[in-house]
Amino acid sequence: METVVENQKVRTIKKLEKMFGHIDYRNPPELCPVRDVMSVASDQWSILILLWLGYFSVLRFNKLKKYVYGISNKVLSQRLKVLEADGYIERKAYPEVPIRVEYNLTEFGRLYVDKLLDLAEWMHDNSPKVMANRKRYGLE
Amino acid sequence: METVVENQKVRTIKKLEKMFGHIDYRNPPELCPVRDVMSVASDQWSILILLWLGYFSVLRFNKLKKYVYGISNKVLSQRLKVLEADGYIERKAYPEVPIRVEYNLTEFGRLYVDKLLDLAEWMHDNSPKVMANRKRYGLE
DNA sequence: CCGCATCCGTTCGGATACTG
């Protein structure tokens, strides 16, 4: 049992070394692409957008706005643009009247959602624990 | 090969259903703990703090400030406080002169870093692709 | 229907100076 935990630790360190070996901490953030990429991909709203697209495959602007509860026009369209630029989603506009626009994940986006989902699932399962921690901390 | 992709999709949908089954999208964000927990745990600075703590096990305030390049006093101490409250890290103060304070991951935090690392590793591996997407998008 | 433009309050976060 102890060795399982130890092995886990070693694997963790290995991965971190792989990453940190490529990330000189003295580099300014502009020179560290991972930070940049991560800041888009781990944005709160973006995560919700991607998850809902993962669920429905195809969604139109106003449907997205409905599901990603609380998002504003401005933020939604801005995030969609960035997510499209980074290659996670695809935008298709049909020149009808009124115009119809559909969004869906790219293959790359689907891969990312898959990763993201592991994390989201973990958070979902553990959010009660975190809320409890928070409460206890507040009382001390 | 097709079936592998299909199976993948099915598993993704299953997970999303599990989550979305518990998250009524009409709920305001205040009533959705996952969003709240996620916003702390997926914060840019918090992620960097947690990863470095995963690597070094124990770090003092100023060491953290050095490794989490570019972070300010204010933001660092604020994030540390929140991460402690949520149960990811532990703070130990030794009443020496000058005072010494050490931070380390809790067991819970280590579990989270493990999840986080999968995501970070993926981003690290794929950041060149994202940067390329971005560039191409800019040219169109 | 999709989304941009504008306005404007709020929050975030960096820099600096200071204390136990």
Next chain:
DNA sequence: CAGTATCCGAACGGATGCGG
């Protein structure tokens, strides 16, 4: 050393109205 306090500019984000 490990923060806190303060100031201030910058960025974020919500609401609304308009245009294609």
